[in-house]
Amino acid sequence: MTQARMITPLFVDLAKVEHHHQLACQSCALYRLCLPLGLHRDDLSKLDQIIKRSAGYKRHQILFEPSSSFKTIYIVRSGSFKTTISAADGREQVTSFYFPGEFIGMDAIYQQRYLSTARALEASSVCELPYERLQDFSSKIPELQNQLMTRLSKELSSDKNLLLSLGKKTAQEKLISFLLSMSQRFSERGYSATSFQLTMSRGDIANHLGLAIETVSRLFTQLQEQQLLTIQGKEVAILDLSALKQRCG
Amino acid sequence: MTQARMITPLFVDLAKVEHHHQLACQSCALYRLCLPLGLHRDDLSKLDQIIKRSAGYKRHQILFEPSSSFKTIYIVRSGSFKTTISAADGREQVTSFYFPGEFIGMDAIYQQRYLSTARALEASSVCELPYERLQDFSSKIPELQNQLMTRLSKELSSDKNLLLSLGKKTAQEKLISFLLSMSQRFSERGYSATSFQLTMSRGDIANHLGLAIETVSRLFTQLQEQQLLTIQGKEVAILDLSALKQRCG
DNA sequence: ACACTTTATTGACCTGGATCAATGTGTGAA
DNA sequence: TTCACACATTGATCCAGGTCAATAAAGTGT
Numbered sequence: 001m002t003q004a005r006m007i008t009p010l011f012v013d014l015a016k017v018e019h020h021h022q023l024a025c026q027s028c029a030l031y032r033l034c035l036p037l038g039l040h041r042d043d044l045s046k047l048d049q050i051i052k053r054s055a056g057y058k059r060h061q062i063l064f065e066p067s068s069s070f071k072t073i074y075i076v077r078s079g080s081f082k083t084t085i086s087a088a089d090g091r092e093q094v095t096s097f098y099f100p101g102e103f104i105g106m107d108a109i110y111q112q113r114y115l116s117t118a119r120a121l122e123a124s125s126v127c128e129l130p131y132e133r134l135q136d137f138s139s140k141i142p143e144l145q146n147q148l149m150t151r152l153s154k155e156l157s158s159d160k161n162l163l164l165s166l167g168k169k170t171a172q173e174k175l176i177s178f179l180l181s182m183s184q185r186f187s188e189r190g191y192s193a194t195s196f197q198l199t200m201s202r203g204d205i206a207n208h209l210g211l212a213i214e215t216v217s218r219l220f221t222q223l224q225e226q227q228l229l230t231i232q233g234k235e236v237a238i239l240d241l242s243a244l245k246q247r248c249g
Numbered sequence: 250m251t252q253a254r255m256i257t258p259l260f261v262d263l264a265k266v267e268h269h270h271q272l273a274c275q276s277c278a279l280y281r282l283c284l285p286l287g288l289h290r291d292d293l294s295k296l297d298q299i300i301k302r303s304a305g306y307k308r309h310q311i312l313f314e315p316s317s318s319f320k321t322i323y324i325v326r327s328g329s330f331k332t333t334i335s336a337a338d339g340r341e342q343v344t345s346f347y348f349p350g351e352f353i354g355m356d357a358i359y360q361q362r363y364l365s366t367a368r369a370l371e372a373s374s375v376c377e378l379p380y381e382r383l384q385d386f387s388s389k390i391p392e393l394q395n396q397l398m399t400r401l402s403k404e405l406s407s408d409k410n411l412l413l414s415l416g417k418k419t420a421q422e423k424l425i426s427f428l429l430s431m432s433q434r435f436s437e438r439g440y441s442a443t444s445f446q447l448t449m450s451r452g453d454i455a456n457h458l459g460l461a462i463e464t465v466s467r468l469f470t471q472l473q474e475q476q477l478l479t480i481q482g483k484e485v486a487i488l489d490l491s492a493l494k495q496r497c498g
Numbered sequence: 499a500c501a502c503t504t505t506a507t508t509g510a511c512c513t514g515g516a517t518c519a520a521t522g523t524g525t526g527a528a
Numbered sequence: 529t530t531c532a533c534a535c536a537t538t539g540a541t542c543c544a545g546g547t548c549a550a551t552a553a554a555g556t557g558t
Contacts, residue, residue: 085410085413086413087417087418087498091417091418091498092417093416095412095413106401106402106405107402107405109398109399109401110400110402110406111402111403111406115406115409115410116409135395135398139391139394142384142388145387145394146384149358149397149398149401150359151359152358152398152402153356153357153359153401155405156356156359156401156408157356157359159405159409159412160334160344160356160364161334163342163344163408163412163415164334164335164340164344166415166416167342167457167458168336169340170514170515171514201534201535201536202537208416210415210417211516212515212516213535213536213537214515214516214517214518214536214537214538215515216536217536221537233523233524249336249337249338249340419544419545420544420545450505450506451507452505460545460546461545461546463506463508463545463546463547464546465506466507466508469506482505482553500557500558502556502557503555503557504553504554504556505552505553506552506553507552508549508551508552509551510548510550511547511549512545512546512547512548513543514543514544514546515543516542517540517542517543518540518541519538519539519540519541520537520538520539521537521538522536522538523535523536523537524533524534524535524536525532526531526532526533526534528529528531
């Protein structure tokens, strides 16, 4: 989500205000995608007071890991993150990518312990929601409670769709599904649905989809040969969105 | 979860009361595993009034599917269920199995539409929680709200663990992880951790783990040859639990 | 007890994608 | 600008697990 790729006004102000850590939700460019949506004006300003705007995270910097104590749910403010879960022997699975307005760390509510490790994919920043205070608030503000449940349920839905990909789809279908999901998320954020910059490496994509790096690389080449997209480095241009939709299973 | 396999007092009364659809939560044998845990006596009796105890479902009967309108979250009262999610071309992925005390349908909160199809694996029954009324209640009862969030988060955790299995584990590790998860869930419910009856078919297990039926069958044979367990039909006896734990990755 | 259907096992063979290996292409530090 | 190192592509080969095929059990209804 680099500044260079912005094509609509939604994020125009983000660069300017990036350093104003205590910017109120009401004037945040993410308002339409974020938690406060649907909250009353005065509820929102109360919520505002418990939210801490963090300093930035650098590429590869850890936001939390299983050894961190769970106190906070994070919302991406700018940039992007990945979460990974580890097997006993160190094998890792990239479970999700997160973009502005999305919540990270909700799987820690059960067990009060982060299940996964979250790392920045690029220079990024987050808002921190102290979970205990969020609980207090949401018992007073039904709409907030509703938002939290909806977000949890949304993550559940996307994990279940990924299960379908991992369990039943071919390598090509997996990669196309992934690209379409990226396309949709960029477009929801006011960027082009057909031309965007991936923030994760080929290795991250391959791992996330249960494939080898080489397979991902070959598939990109193949999709280019079929004139469905172009890709150079991290820059993707989708040439035939509907053809891709037909091939994703 | 057949009556024949009960070995502790936890479920002793369940057979007798099975037909009392309006049995109160307070006297339900599932109390310790279920939603009401931690609720005050009077809150509980209020909750009781919005819960509907359903009639039974037969093996293979559908509890809900994506075309059903979302109004209800279900809790398994007896028996077991599976949920499947479908690709456009009809391929299905078994996303979860559900046992007594577990919640089905939480992925429908986002979008207000069931994402998956839920089917009974055996003769089963559920409690129905009308979601709207549950929302009203949980804004008055913080502990209930907390329970709901925790359940959502728990399902998120187990889905993420399944992602790790599907993405990074070998066929044998997948099957062992699955058996250990079953073992734990039976044991939480007062059944033996080492001797239990699977309620799902080989096909369901294979599908859930992203394997072919034949592979599952061969792996069972192989694990028997290695003296780690015995299996005849659906009856499993784990002979060396700790050896299995070492091999699940 | 019977026939009939569904589910599970076992063997033989095949293939999609992994692995191994070599080379090419950024990209950031000094 | 150059070095150094991480990341990406491409080709050759291999194998875990899938597919196909043939029985064998285990349910299920009559």
